[in-house]
Amino acid sequence: MSRSQSVEDYLKAIYKLENEEEGGVSNSRLASEMEVSNASVTNMVKRLSDRGLVDYTSYYGSRLTAPGRKIALEIIRHHRLLELYLKEMLGYSWDEVHEEAEKLEHHISEQFGDKIAEMLNDPRFDPHGDPIPSKDGEMPVMKTYPLSEFESGLHCMISRVKDQNPELLRYLEKLGLIPGVKLRIVDREPFDGPITLEIADKKISIGYNVAESIFVIQE
Ligand SMILES: [Zn+2]
Structure with missing residues (x-):
């Protein structure tokens, strides 16, 4: 199954919205989060649902399936590890790392992510204090x-x-x-x-x- 950058971005956005509010994620919330039209969201949600990455009903909205969640957490792990790597090893400031990580997160292998984690002694938080999911896809619970x-x-x-x-x-x-x-x-x-x-x-x-x-x- 191909995993385009936009598939990954949608899964990440659904993950984020699921955590912000109880229940499913409506297409309109997803459209405003992704800054795209409702029609684009409808299309993509259908593709994600066909691939078994989200459960969608028009009444409830979207919810990640286990495989969808796994991908979302992998991308979030890469994003946060990259942010820390850019700051700690390459001298980026904390306001620069997010944008750079948004691009790079789609292009690094799991092995590369693991190497970064190893080099930074398995860090638990990124430069903004967000928790870094573990290699096996566990997101530390943090009530803030x-x-x-x-x-x-x-x-x-x-x-x-x-x-x-x-x-x-x-x-x-x-x-x-x-x-x-x-x-x-x-x-x-x-x-x-x-x-x-x-x-x-x-x-x-x-x-x-x-x-x-x-x-x-x-x-
Ligand atoms: Zn970020």
């Missing part, structure tokens, strides 16, 4: 919540940040908001207003949108 959902007074630690927006990543790095950093929520304005944080005795204020891109675990 957007910083924007927390009340003031709480102590927490940044676990991961969204990886797609380079400008946002540069901004977060400048403020010192990177995985592993501990902080306290000092104050939050109502109506999605700014949130004030305390990090190592320093107070900073961030917008609600920024806080939505930072995922934390409660300390």
